[in-house]
Amino acid sequence: MTLHKLPGQLFGLFLGLVWLLIAGIPFYFMVITGFKGRFELFSGGSVFSFPENPSFENYNDVLTGGTFFQYLGNSVLIVSVSVILILVLSSMASYVFARIPFRFSNVLFGLIIAGLVIPLHVTLIPVYLLTREIGLYDSLWALLGPYVAFNLPLSIFILTEFMRQIPVELEEAARIDGSGPMRTFAQVILPLSTPGLATLAIYNAVILWNEFVFAFVLILSPEYRPLPLAIWEYQGEYSMNIPAIMAVLSLSTLPLIMIYIIGQERVVKGIMAGALK
Numbered sequence: 001m002t003l004h005k006l007p008g009q010l011f012g013l014f015l016g017l018v019w020l021l022i023a024g025i026p027f028y029f030m031v032i033t034g035f036k037g038r039f040e041l042f043s044g045g046s047v048f049s050f051p052e053n054p055s056f057e058n059y060n061d062v063l064t065g066g067t068f069f070q071y072l073g074n075s076v077l078i079v080s081v082s083v084i085l086i087l088v089l090s091s092m093a094s095y096v097f098a099r100i101p102f103r104f105s106n107v108l109f110g111l112i113i114a115g116l117v118i119p120l121h122v123t124l125i126p127v128y129l130l131t132r133e134i135g136l137y138d139s140l141w142a143l144l145g146p147y148v149a150f151n152l153p154l155s156i157f158i159l160t161e162f163m164r165q166i167p168v169e170l171e172e173a174a175r176i177d178g179s180g181p182m183r184t185f186a187q188v189i190l191p192l193s194t195p196g197l198a199t200l201a202i203y204n205a206v207i208l209w210n211e212f213v214f215a216f217v218l219i220l221s222p223e224y225r226p227l228p229l230a231i232w233e234y235q236g237e238y239s240m241n242i243p244a245i246m247a248v249l250s251l252s253t254l255p256l257i258m259i260y261i262i263g264q265e266r267v268v269k270g271i272m273a274g275a276l277k
Contacts, residue, residue, distance in 0.1 A: 025048075027253075028048070029047065029048055029246075030246045030249050030250055030253075031246075031250050032048075032050060032051060033047070033242065033243050033246035034058050034059060034243055034244075034246040034247035034249075034250050035051045035054040035055060035056070035058070035059075035243075036051045036054075036055075036058075036243045037051075037053070037055065037057075037243065038241055038242075038243055038244070040052065040243075041242055041243060058241075058243045058244045058246075058247035059247045059250075059251065061244060061247075062230075062244060062247050062248050062251060063251070065233070067222065067230065067233055068227075068230060068248070068251065070223065071225055071226060071227045071229065071230045072227055072255075074140055074224060074225060074226045074227070075209060075226040075227040075228075076255075077140065078140050078141075078143050078144065078147065078208075078226060079147075079205055079208045079209055079226075081144065082143070082144060082147040082148055082151075082204070082208055083201055083204050083205050083208065085144070085148045086147075086148055086151050086152060086155050086200070086204050087155070087197055087200060087201060089148070089152060090152055090155035090156045090159050090200070091159055091190065091193065091197065092185075093112075093152075093156050093160075094155075094156050094159035094160040094162070094163050095163060095185050095189055097109050097156070097160045098159075098160050098161075098163035098164045098166075099163065099168075099171070099189075100181075109156075109160070112152070112153050112156055112157075113153055113156075113157050114153075115150075115152070115153035116153045116154060116157070120150065120213065121213070123146075123150075124213065124214075124217055127145070127146055127214070127217075127218070128217055128218065131145075131218055137218060137220075138218070138219060138220045138221050138224065139219075139224055140219070140224045140226075142218040142219060143211075143214055143215060143218060143219070143226070146214045146218075147208050147211070147214070151204050151207065151208070155200050155204065158196060158199075158200060159193065159196055159197070159200065162193055162196040163189060163193060166189060166192050166193070170188055170192070171184050171188060171189070174187070174188050202259060202260065205256075205259060206256055206259075206260075209227070209228075209252075209255070209256055210228060210256075211226075211228065212228045212229070215228055215229055216229060227252050228252070230248045230252070231245045231248055231249070233248075234248065
């Protein structure tokens with residue numbers, strides 16, 4: 001460590017610690033509150049204080065209540081299908097924009113990217129009416145269209161720029177060997193785009209796993225609710241069981257933490273690969 005770089009590194013460390021506090025304090029509050037009794041949170045002490053008598057009762061009630069794993073299964077199903085469709089559609093569209101020139105390609109690409117600036121809440125009423133018209137309202141598949149559509153623009157943008165950096169010589173070599181466009185896409189472009197695809201898969205999975213608005217608007221029956229709506233099981237008309245809700249939220253984050261721990265290396269590689277290219 002050279003002396004002239006020390007102030008910048010210390011400042012970077014300071015910013016990192018500040019961000020750790022900003023991100024970590026809410027998570028700490030969520031986890032410890034799940035170990036408190038229902039009325040201990042309002043007993044007069046600090047809401048950030050450690051539980052006087054830590055108990056697994058809230059977590060046990062959530063896990064044995066009979067609905068948590070049903071909601072978990074719903075979330076796993078709809079998020080998995082949505083992410084697969086996002087990756088398939090965005091990779092095919094990105095290959096066309098990156099490698100196949102056609103008239104008005106820049107205009108079409110610009111229109112797709114313009115979807116990034118559309119406010120999500122503006123579309124709630126049209127999506128609700130369309131979902132009722134096609135008969136998907138109050139079913140898990142009602143979420144599939146919004147989940148895929150609103151995450152395609154960013155995915156196409158990232159993958160298109162990623163694929164543009166792949167050397168054209170590799171495709172020319174495949175073409176000389178008799179490979180057509182589809183085979184080149186499947187056997188050359190997709191394997192080389194794995195870091196970008198993995199990054200997008202994890203990013204979209206995190207976004208969709210925590211999605212609440214469309215699930216709240218488009219699903220009414222409890223048997224079709226995804227995990228973010230599990231908090232409604234622990235609130236009544238005039239009160240809510242906040243420690244139980246915090247326990248639900250804590251358990252809901254575990255799959256995301258596990259996915260990120262497993263896939264963080266690929267995420268970093270995908271980001272670095274895009275930056276280097």
